[in-house]
Amino acid sequence: MSALILDGKAIAAAVRQELKATVTQFRAKGITPGLAVCLVGEDPASDVYVRNKVRACEEVGIRSVELRLPATTTQVELEALIDRWNADDTIDGILVQLPLPKGLDAGPIVARIATHKDVDGFGMENLGQLTAGKPALVACTPAGVMEILRRHSLNTGWSLRGKHAVVVGRSITVGRPMALLLLQANATVTICHSQTADLKSFVSSADLLVAAAGQRHLVQGDWVKPGAVVIDVGIHRGEDGKLSGDVDFAPAAALASAITPVPGGVGPMTIAMLLANTVQACQARRVGA
Numbered sequence: 001m002s003a004l005i006l007d008g009k010a011i012a013a014a015v016r017q018e019l020k021a022t023v024t025q026f027r028a029k030g031i032t033p034g035l036a037v038c039l040v041g042e043d044p045a046s047d048v049y050v051r052n053k054v055r056a057c058e059e060v061g062i063r064s065v066e067l068r069l070p071a072t073t074t075q076v077e078l079e080a081l082i083d084r085w086n087a088d089d090t091i092d093g094i095l096v097q098l099p100l101p102k103g104l105d106a107g108p109i110v111a112r113i114a115t116h117k118d119v120d121g122f123g124m125e126n127l128g129q130l131t132a133g134k135p136a137l138v139a140c141t142p143a144g145v146m147e148i149l150r151r152h153s154l155n156t157g158w159s160l161r162g163k164h165a166v167v168v169g170r171s172i173t174v175g176r177p178m179a180l181l182l183l184q185a186n187a188t189v190t191i192c193h194s195q196t197a198d199l200k201s202f203v204s205s206a207d208l209l210v211a212a213a214g215q216r217h218l219v220q221g222d223w224v225k226p227g228a229v230v231i232d233v234g235i236h237r238g239e240d241g242k243l244s245g246d247v248d249f250a251p252a253a254a255l256a257s258a259i260t261p262v263p264g265g266v267g268p269m270t271i272a273m274l275l276a277n278t279v280q281a282c283q284a285r286r287v288g289a
């Protein structure tokens with residue numbers, strides 16, 4: 001079998017097109033969605049992420065407010081900034097780029113972001129809503145995976161209902177919300193993690209595999225169940241500059257029915273869903289149904 005390639009780049013472009021149309025309607029009513037992004041310190045990878053997010057906002061007509069602060073910024077100063085943005089009616093989404101420099105505690109900063117502006121979906125309220133089966137603002141990467149799966153279902157008739165979904169990874173930002181979203185979509189979900197004994201046996205029984213462990217080629221190709229849908233969240237940059245994922249792509253693609261590539265799979269979806277969350281937050285707070 002040769003797998004269908006799930007083209008995250010193309011899906012992300014389609015999502016952005018749809019958002020642009022929605023934002024145009026909002027703007028016609030005099031409402032421009034706004035996203036505030038704060039980068040503290042000089043981490044080069046974070047710098048690229050923030051630039052990409054700001055550029056993506058511009059493309060769909062979202063107003064972005066970008067603030068770059070020195071690594072010497074204090075916890076109190078950062079919290080005061082969040083308070084200011086929480087109170088600013090023109091800002092619908094607030095994002096503090098993580099990781100923060102040493103000496104700053106991300107937990108209280110994320111917790112301070114107003115729930116209805118928490119477009120990263122990392123706050124306790126939004127995580128709780130998801131756990132309760134009433135998702136509001138959902139973490140962007142797992143939301144992006146669900147969007148890929150939704151379109152795959154529409155295009156091919158494939159269904160998640162009753163399927164065994166295996167998520168490898170249990171982080172608050174990817175693995176856990178991913179598992180909850182799949183449960184919400186009526187899959188039977190297994191979460192594997194660094195302490196799981198015999199990972200291969202779980203992966204081999206997965207109709208849907210989501211690999212988000214952060215270990216290059218952790219999932220060997222021949223572990224994949226024939227006909228499975230494989231989503232690779234992992235991103236690893238090799239010494240040659242090339243990107244690869246948590247799944248050994250070529251042998252896995254020989255067995256899977258559909259698979260996301262790295263790059264060009266889940267990665268482009270994350271920013272697209274950040275824009276979607278910002279538009280959703282704006283709609284909920286300022287536009288109405």
Ligand code: NAD
Nearest residue numbers: 141169170171174193194212213214233234235266267270
């Ligand atoms: P993390 O380090 O916070 O969590 C990794 C998880 O994987 C942990 O829960 C751990 O228990 C589990 N794990 C680690 N080694 C394992 C092993 N050998 N077997 C089974 N489970 C194992 O990482 P994260 O932030 O969740 O990110 C995971 C990967 O996804 C990373 O490669 C990251 O770069 C990538 N990522 C990609 C995007 C994107 O937009 N595509 C977004 C976020 C993260």
